[in-house]
Structures are given as C-alpha cells and as structure tokens.
Amino acid sequence: MIHSVTDALQLAGQIRPISQSAPLLDMTVVNSTQESWRELLPYRQVAFERWERATRLQHNISAMQLVDAGFEEVLRVLERMRPLLLIKPSAEQFERLLSLQKQLQQLQPSYLQYPLWDPMFNIIYPRRRALRRRFRLKAVSLLEPKHREESLQLLLPGADGPQSLSLQLPANTDPSRLAQLINEQLAPLGISLNVENREAVFECDDQLWQQLQGNLSLSGQGMRLPAGEMHNIRLEELLDWRDPREWRFDSPEMLRQTRAKLERTARRIEHWRQDWQAQKQQVTSNLSQQLGEISLPPVDACFGSQLEALLAQANIGRGHAEDLLK
Template identity: 30%
Template structure:
C-alpha cells in the first residue's frame, strides 16, 4: 500500500513539471503538446499527509502483531517455568516433566512473528527495529580450521545455494590477517569471519542465509586447510546464545537450574519489550491524532477562504446595479439622471 501511494505522489509531482517546447519541423504544422492536468499544491500536501497517516497505521499494525506474538511467548515461558520449578533438586525432571518442557521448547522455537513477510522478532526472542537489528547466527566449520598458519599459499572456494566465493590465504600469516582476507572474500555471500575464537574461525550470517548454510557448505582447497580436488560438503556447528530456546537443556539437575534462570531472564526481557511496544504505539496514535486535527483545521480554513473569494469578486457592486437595472427595466441614462437629482 505504501509503495502504491509513493508511486502516485511521484506521478503527481512529475505532472507539475513544464514540458519542453516541441521542435519545429519544416513545412509541417507544429503539433501542440497535450496539456497535462494541473494538480494544486494543497492536494499534493493532502496526498503526502495521507501517505504519512497510512504509514503510521502500518507501524501500529506491526506493533500490535509483535505485541500479540510476544504475549504468546510470555505465556509459554511462564508455562515452561512450572516443570522446571517443580523439578527434584537431586534427580531433576521426571520423564513426564521432560516431555512437557521439550514440547514447550519446540513451540518457542517454531514461533514466527512477522508482518507483511517481514520478521518482527528474531530467533533469540528480541524485537527487531532500526536501532536493534536481528541477531546473527554464529557457527564454526566441523574439522576445518581456516585460520591456521600454513607454510604454503592456498586458494579456497565456498558455495551454498546460488552463492559462490573464492579466497586467497597466503602462507605465514596470523589468524587476524587471514580473518580479514576471508571476510573480504565472503562479504558478497553474507558470511562474516571473526578471529580468533574457540581455536577455530567463528563465522556468522543473517537468518535468511542461515537457512541454507545450516545444511553445510560446499568447499574445496589445495591441500593445506581443505582437500584438493572436487568440492565436498563441510558440516557446520551452530554456536548458540543463552537467549536462544534451542540452547536450553533439561538432562540433569544442574542444566535444569541453569535453564530456569535463562527462562526467567527471557521472560523479563519479553515483558519489557511488550511495554516498549505499548509506549511506542501510544506515541504514534497521539501523533496521528494531532495530524488529523491539523488537517481538519487546514480544511476549514480552505473552505472559508473559498467562500470569501466568491464574495470578493472584482466588480460585485457593478453586478448588483446591473441586476437591479434589469429588474426595474430602466436604462443607464435614467439611473444617471436620478443620481444627479
């Protein structure tokens, strides 16, 4: 909807530009350029206000969608705390409690909160906005160390889906230099490299690319870090944050205790974000209300000006005298003589 409004505004603004004069053609009558409709400035302003109001309504709808989704998350987190708090301090969760906890965990992992195909909450249950981008997925390559110092140069290739990249890794260079080389080579395929981390390269990507990367990367090299010859699939290991429900474990009393603390902190974060959404929504509604009131005031002024313009015609008195003369059936000479007397 916003796109359509923007296109309409662009068309209207183009219509107000002056068309160039047609080029004269010998012995041919110059054709007149078709006249373009004139759009008053106040009407363009109305369209712009309409576009802003529509955009504000979209923001409110997105906030409401995010709030409803986070409320569902909060309910699931409360529900998950019940078996965790009731777990035996020595034996941990019973089989039934474990099944219940894992079922709730799966529901939290499967929640998709989006508006018009745009995600509003990331996989760590964080709100996504201009100042808070979605959390990235961090991962490492299984049994492959791209940042190891080698005595020979190596060229490697990486591929997943339709993305393909090549990187040159020189000999006798430290991990920081190699990480910069890899990041520069992989930036066009949505992969960032950080070093050093956990004795291996730590890579990251956004959620969209991760959907393809998590099944593995097709890689090949020259025998230093990767086998030479045909590309082979290298498995990836995701490095999970405590905020990600996938990281929560229920196998023993120690894990249950840690998971309970993570669930409680997650619920506090979710409740805080719900408060932020409500506050933001209230501010937007107030802005839209003020804009609507201003628009009504401008419309009232425009109507009054139009009425005043009709009353203040160039010769209102002459028009009235002419009307009276016609009704009295008298001539101008008669009126002049009457005025002289």
C-alpha cells in the same frame, strides 16, 4: 512510498499541454481550467502526503499490536515452563519441556508477510540491521598454520546460481594473520570471520544462512582438506542465550542456567510491553490527529472506509490513485 507520490504529483504539474494547430475549445475556458488544475495540485499533494503519514502510523500501530499479542503468548509458554525447571524432570516432564521449547520457536508473528521479531525476541524494525547468523565449520580448521601454501576452492549457493571463490592461505602464517586474510577474501560474499577462543567464527546475514542450509562445499590441496573433489562441510550454528533453541534440560546445572535465561527473557518482554502500553495512548492520539487533518473517519474505522473518504476528498478514482502510487 511518499517519494513516489510526491514525484508523480510534481511531474503532473510540470507537464505542458499539447499544442494544437487550431484551438478545439474557447482558449479562455482552457486557460482557466489549466490554471485551476495547477492551483489544485499542491492541495492534492498535501492530501496524499498526510494520507501517507497517517497510513504509515496506522501500520506501525497494527504491527506493534501483533507484537504485543505475540509476546503475551510467549509469556504464557514461559509460565508453563517455569515449574518444570525447579527439579529434575521426569521422562514425561522432559518431553513436555521439549514441546514447550518448540512452541517458543514456532511463535514467529508477521505483518504483511514481514516477520516482527527474530529468534531472540528482538523486534525487527525497518531500518534495523538485518539479523546475523554466527557459525563455525565442523571438522575443518582454517586457522591452523601449514608449512606449504594452500588454495581452497569454496562453493556457495546463490540466487543466480552457485558462487565460486578461491581462498589463498600462505605458508607459515600465524592464526591471526590467516583470519585477517580469510576475512578480506570472504567479504565480497557477505561473510565475515572473527577469532573467538582460538576458533574461527563466521558470520553472515539471515538470507545467506537460509541459502547455505547448514552446509558449504570446500576443496583443498592436501593441507587442511584432501586434494581433489569438493567436500560437503557441515556448519554448526552458534546460538545466543536469548534463543530458546540454545536452552538445555539435561542436567541440574543446565536446568539452573535455563531457569536464569527464562527469567531474563520474561523480564525483557514484560519491560517492552510496559513501554508499549505507556506509548500506545500517545501514538493513537497522534494517529487521530493525522486522520483529522485529512478529514478521514476516526481510528476505529476500517482502513477501506478511510481510503474511500480520501479519494472522495481528492476527487479522484481508485485507479488514478494506484497509478500515482506506483
């Protein structure tokens, strides 16, 4: 946003007045007005830049406050789960555990329609790398060497319609080389491949994963897939231990592992909340300083009153401000 405001204001200072064949006003008055306008422009630009910094900081504080409140709710759910993991649960307790697990999955706070954390309770920062989804193909082994070359046809859903890709798998090639070739051919689609425990593990961003909806279409030539029509291949997502969907309660050993995961998750969240509380006072102080520089109401005032004060200070209307911010 700051670039748009800066560019708009700089452009306004570069535009020359339209020349007239005959002066409509006293040119002394016109020149004086133009000179005053040029002198005013830098101050208005500085005001908007300060407003942008203060607004961005205020949005960050609001988002972090929502994260803090959401994490507090996560800790409450974990606290209710903790005693149920100490002994083998009854049928009723097992259902209770599943219900609490579902609550953890549904706790997905957002700010201005942007999610604040991923399924593993990692905070999503604007410049952070997008969430990656890991998965493998069910009932298909692409890394198994074959004595004949095979061409696989891959069909993926896309925002502009299905995308088709032909995967060329040469004959008598070892799995590591096949993995390298497949990875190179899938890269344009935003999919990568790694070998883990001699299995092909694929990875894509969250947006593509949502489009796949747990399936993709493949056709082969009789080596790894039957020849002919497309086959719907199910995708199995590989979950991290920090994702509550991965937690299991079916046996004493699984209960023990889930207890350990729960405790580690609780410690991570508590550590973040302690850091946030330590930083909160300093961040709020910085915001008050930014608001003071642009003569806006204090931090506890509503955002609308702050914007009205800024517009009055800059001597412009809301419509003009919206045009500059486009």
